[in-house]
Amino acid sequence: MLDYTKADWTKRASGLTMRHQAFINGKFVDAASGETFQSINPATDAVLADVASCDLEDVNRAVASGRAAFEAGIWSRTDPAHRKAVLLKLADLIRENLEEFALLDSLDMGKLVTDAATIDAPGSAHFFQWYAEAIDKIYDEVAPTGPGDLAIVARVPLGVVGAVTPWNFPLDMATWKAAAALAAGNSVVLKPAEQSPLSALRLAELAVEAGVPDGVFNVVPGFGHTAGQALGLHMDVDCLAFTGSTLIGKKFMEYSGQSNLKQIWPETGGKSPNLVFADCENLDAAADMAAFGIFFNQGEVCSANSRLYVERSIKDEFVEKLVARAAGMQPGDPLDPASKMGAIVDRKQTEGVMKFVEAGKQTANLVAGGEQVHVDGKGCFVLPTIFDDVSHDDALARDEIFGPVLSVIPFDAEEDAIRMANDSVYGLAASVWTDNLSRALRVSDRLMAGTVSVNTVDALSAMTPFGGMKQSGFGRDLSLHSFDKYTALKTTWIKYAP
Missing domain, CATH: 3.40.309.10 (Aldehyde Dehydrogenase; Chain A, domain 2)
Structure with a gap:
C-alpha cells in the first residue's frame, strides 16, 4: 500500500462494500423504525451509504443481546487463553483488511488514506493484540489477613459496556474502548459517531469471524440524541465510556444520575x-x-x-x-x-x-x-x-x-x-x-x-494511559489502567480452621 497511487486508491474505493445496517446479536439488521441517515464523503459530497438510524428499541435489543451473552458466560466466563486467542485472531483480521479499513475511514470522515493505512488501521490491530496479550498476565490479589481467614480480591467484568466514540479517529477510538472491554470479559454496545460509522460496522463483523460470540459485540449507529441518549439512560448498561465534547460528556454524567448510576468514563475536550x-x-x-x-x-x-x-x-x-x-x-x-x-x-x-x-x-x-x-x-x-x-x-x-x-x-x-x-x-x-x-x-x-x-x-502508546484533567474528563484509555474502567474489584472472604 505504501506505493499506491491516487488511481490505485480510487479504484479500490470504487469496489468497496459498505456495511450500513446495525450489528446486533451477530447479525446485520435494519433499524426497528426502518429509518436511515446518509453517510457522506466530505471530500466529494458523495453519499456513501444510507445507514440504519438506531433508536431506543434498537439499543434495547443490543443491550438485551449483550446481557444474555454475559449471563450465559459464553465470553465472560471463558478461559482467559480463549479470549486471548480470539482477540489475537481479530488483530490479524484487521491487518488482513488494512486497505479496506483505511479506505472506509478516509471516505467517511475525510482523513488522508495514507495516514489511515499507516497509523490508524495498524494501530487498531496493535491495540487489540496488546490487550489480548495482557489478558493472562493480570493477577488477582490475596489480602493480608490473620490466621483462619483468606481474602481474595479479584477483578471481574462489569457486564454490558456502552461505548460512544467520536468521528475523528473512527476505527482507533472504537478499538480503544472495545479492545480493553472485551479483553476483560464484558459485552459491548458501541455507538459510533453518525459522521463515521462504517469502519465500526466492519470491525464488528470481523469480531464474529474471529470467534467473538454473537451478542458480545454490537454496533448501533445513530444520533447522539437518539441512540447515544438511549445508551446513557439505559438501566441495564453497567458502564459507559465516552470520547467527545465536554458538553456531551456532562450530559452522560447527568444520564447516569437519572438512571442506574452506571459508571461514566469521559475523555472530553482539549486546548493543549x-x-x-x-x-x-x-x-x-x-x-x-x-x-x-x-x-x-x-x-x-x-x-x-x-x-x-x-x-x-x-x-x-x-x-x-x-x-x-x-x-x-x-x-x-x-x-x-x-x-x-x-x-x-x-x-x-x-x-x-x-x-x-x-x-x-x-x-x-x-x-x-x-x-x-x-x-x-x-x-x-x-x-x-x-x-x-x-x-x-x-x-x-x-x-x-x-x-x-x-x-x-x-x-x-x-x-x-x-x-x-x-x-x-x-x-x-x-x-x-x-x-x-x-x-x-x-x-x-x-x-x-x-x-x-x-x-x-502528543506522545502516546499502548503502554501509557491517555486522558486528561479538569474539563478534559477523567477517563483513561490505553495501558493496563484501562482495565480499571471495565472491571470491578470483588472480595471473597473465606474463614477456615487454621
Whole structure:
C-alpha cells in the first residue's frame, strides 16, 4: 500500500462494500423504525451509504443481546487463553483488511488514506493484540489477613459496556474502548459517531469471524440524541465510556444520575499548550512537530497542540518556520498520497471552524491560511491557518476549535508560560521544548495535563494511559489502567480452621 497511487486508491474505493445496517446479536439488521441517515464523503459530497438510524428499541435489543451473552458466560466466563486467542485472531483480521479499513475511514470522515493505512488501521490491530496479550498476565490479589481467614480480591467484568466514540479517529477510538472491554470479559454496545460509522460496522463483523460470540459485540449507529441518549439512560448498561465534547460528556454524567448510576468514563475536550523555550537548540525539529501537532488529521484531534507559547526572543524566527511548513501542508484529495491534509468531517464542522477564523481576523495577526477552499470544486477543506500575537484571552486561545488553526502567543518568562498554559478549563495534553533538563522536569511537573510530551508532541502508546484533567474528563484509555474502567474489584472472604 505504501506505493499506491491516487488511481490505485480510487479504484479500490470504487469496489468497496459498505456495511450500513446495525450489528446486533451477530447479525446485520435494519433499524426497528426502518429509518436511515446518509453517510457522506466530505471530500466529494458523495453519499456513501444510507445507514440504519438506531433508536431506543434498537439499543434495547443490543443491550438485551449483550446481557444474555454475559449471563450465559459464553465470553465472560471463558478461559482467559480463549479470549486471548480470539482477540489475537481479530488483530490479524484487521491487518488482513488494512486497505479496506483505511479506505472506509478516509471516505467517511475525510482523513488522508495514507495516514489511515499507516497509523490508524495498524494501530487498531496493535491495540487489540496488546490487550489480548495482557489478558493472562493480570493477577488477582490475596489480602493480608490473620490466621483462619483468606481474602481474595479479584477483578471481574462489569457486564454490558456502552461505548460512544467520536468521528475523528473512527476505527482507533472504537478499538480503544472495545479492545480493553472485551479483553476483560464484558459485552459491548458501541455507538459510533453518525459522521463515521462504517469502519465500526466492519470491525464488528470481523469480531464474529474471529470467534467473538454473537451478542458480545454490537454496533448501533445513530444520533447522539437518539441512540447515544438511549445508551446513557439505559438501566441495564453497567458502564459507559465516552470520547467527545465536554458538553456531551456532562450530559452522560447527568444520564447516569437519572438512571442506574452506571459508571461514566469521559475523555472530553482539549486546548493543549505547546511551550517552546529559547534554549531549545533544534528549532527546526520543534517547528516540524508544532506544525504536525496542529495540522495532522486537519487539526481534528482532541489533544491537538493548538496553543503555541513561544519565548519572545525567538518568536518571530519560529513563526517564519511555521509559515513555511504550513505552505507545504495544503489540503488535497484524501485518496492522493501527495496530499498533506484531508477534508474537514462535514459542512457543520467546517462552518464552525471558519467562524473562529473570521472572528480571529479581527483580533489577531493572520500569517497563514484563513480560508475555506475546494478540491476539484467540491468538499470541505480549510487551509492550514496560523494566527500570530494572539491575546491569551482571545477565543482563539480559549476555545476548542477542532480544526487546523494555530494560535501563537509570546511569553517572556518561564513562570508566565506555565501560568498561561494552565489557565484553561482543559487539561488533556501539553508539550515542552527545551534542552535544559532541569527546566524540562520543572515545567512538566507544574503543567496540569494528563500527558506532558518533552521535545515531541502528543506522545502516546499502548503502554501509557491517555486522558486528561479538569474539563478534559477523567477517563483513561490505553495501558493496563484501562482495565480499571471495565472491571470491578470483588472480595471473597473465606474463614477456615487454621
